[in-house]
Amino acid sequence: MDFLNFIDFKITDVLDIVLVAVLLYYIYKLVRGSVAINIFIGIVIVWAFWKLTELLGMEMISSMVGAFMQVGLIALIIVFQQEIRKFLLMIGSTNFANKRNFIRHFKFLRGDGLSSSIDVDSILGACEKMATTKTGAIIVIGRNNSLEFVKSSGDPMYIEVNQPILESIFYKNSPLHDGATVIENNHIVATRVILPVSNERNIPLRFGLRHRAAVGITEKTDALALVVSEETGVISYIKNGEFVNFGDITQLASILKDDII
Numbered sequence: 001m002d003f004l005n006f007i008d009f010k011i012t013d014v015l016d017i018v019l020v021a022v023l024l025y026y027i028y029k030l031v032r033g034s035v036a037i038n039i040f041i042g043i044v045i046v047w048a049f050w051k052l053t054e055l056l057g058m059e060m061i062s063s064m065v066g067a068f069m070q071v072g073l074i075a076l077i078i079v080f081q082q083e084i085r086k087f088l089l090m091i092g093s094t095n096f097a098n099k100r101n102f103i104r105h106f107k108f109l110r111g112d113g114l115s116s117s118i119d120v121d122s123i124l125g126a127c128e129k130m131a132t133t134k135t136g137a138i139i140v141i142g143r144n145n146s147l148e149f150v151k152s153s154g155d156p157m158y159i160e161v162n163q164p165i166l167e168s169i170f171y172k173n174s175p176l177h178d179g180a181t182v183i184e185n186n187h188i189v190a191t192r193v194i195l196p197v198s199n200e201r202n203i204p205l206r207f208g209l210r211h212r213a214a215v216g217i218t219e220k221t222d223a224l225a226l227v228v229s230e231e232t233g234v235i236s237y238i239k240n241g242e243f244v245n246f247g248d249i250t251q252l253a254s255i256l257k258d259d260i261i
Contacts, residue, residue, distance in 0.1 A: 046065065046068070046069065047069065049065060050062065050065040050066055050069060053065060054066075117185065117186050117260075118141060118161065118183065118185075118186050118260050119160075119161045119162070119186055120253055120256050120257050120260065121253065122161055122162050122163040122166070123139060123141075123161060123163075123166065123183070123226065123256075124226075124235075124249055124252060124253055124256070125163045126163045126166035126167050126170075127139070127226055127228050127235050128235070128249055129163070129167055130167060130170055130228045130233075131228050131233040131234070131235050132233065133233075134229070134230055134231070134232070134233040135167075135170050135171065135172060135228060135230065136170070136177075136210060136228060136229065136230030137166075137170040137177075137181075137210075137226075137227070137228040138179075138180040138181070138195070138210045138213060138214055138225065138226070138227050138228075139166070139180070139181050139183060139225065139226045139227075140180050140181070140182045140183065140193070140195070140214075140217055140223050140224070140225050141183045141184075141223060141224040141225070141226070141256075141260065142182060142183065142184040142189075142221075142223050143221075143222045143223060143224065143260070144222055145221035145222050145223065146221075147182055147184070147217075147221065147223060150180075150182070150190075150193050150194065150195055150196070150217065151182055151189060151190040151193060153193055153194040154179055154180070154182070154190040154191055154192040154193035154194065155176065155190065155191050155192050156189065156190055157188050157189060157190060157191055158187055158188070158189060159187060159188050160186060160187055160188075161183055161186050161187065161188060165188065166181070166188070169181055169188070169191055170228075176191040176192055178192055179191065179192040179193050179194055179195075180192075180193040180194075180195050180213065180214075180217075180225075181193065195213035195214070195216055195217045196213070196216040196217060196220060197209060197212045197213050197216050198212045198213075198215040198216035198219055198241065200212075200215060200219075200241070203215060207229075207236075208229075208230075208231070210227050210229070210230075211227050211229075211236060211238070214226075214227045214236070214238040215238055215241050215242075216241075218238050218239055218240055218241050218242075219240075219241035222240075224237070224238070224239050224256065224259055224260070225237070225238040225239075226238075226256075235249075235252070237252055237255070237256065239259060
């Protein structure tokens with residue numbers, strides 16, 4: 001029965017499916033939470049429709065959609081310029097020798113019972129306290145991409161994350177308060193860090209250099225950033241170069257834990 005030949009899987013077929021699944025997962029991970037996710041879903045739908053018309057032998061519509069997919073490749077490169085850059089940066093700068101980082105790449109295979117290694121509660125507790133006193137702060141949480149190119153601009157430190165330490169770093173009379181603090185693997189690894197400032201024109205004028213710096217580092221890497229405004233005391237959360245909306249500190253904690261895991 002020839003129509004059952006598709007059941008005869010080879011090991012290369014299984015490997016092919018796994019690699020495609022991993023690739024799609026990483027693409028989704030890069031565009032999740034941004035406007036590009038809608039474009040990505042649209043592309044998947046058009047591609048699936050194209051393959052369906054090919055399978056059904058509908059040559060005219062298949063050729064039209066195929067031509068659209070080929071011509072639209074250049075447009076897609078332009079639209080996804082930032083995501084493509086971040087994807088290549090993620091591949092090139094990830095330290096695969098680090099077991100913790102390597103396993104993190106396959107977090108979609110892990111159980112829901114595993115929690116983040118970052119002490120999110122202490123970080124947000126410090127942000128809340130600084131918000132009440134309108135103490136300006138910017139905290140960068142590293143994930144997969146290397147942050148050495150910004151850490152080298154500040155003062156090295158290696159101390160486990162805790163609320164009093166974070167509050168003391170950003171205290172207005174502290175010599176370490178100016179610049180960003182970088183957190184990796186639940187340790188404060190650098191303070192007084194200078195971050196790249198975003199030139200994005202869509203950032204509202206009410207946001208200052210701290211927010212632009214947070215947008216800049218999250219545009220260039222997969223890091224997460226928390227900003228406490230010195231003028232308003234409002235806490236902002238930035239991911240993938242965009243501000244993430246949240247209702248209260250409890251919801252922010254949930255979102256942050258989900259993004260870090």
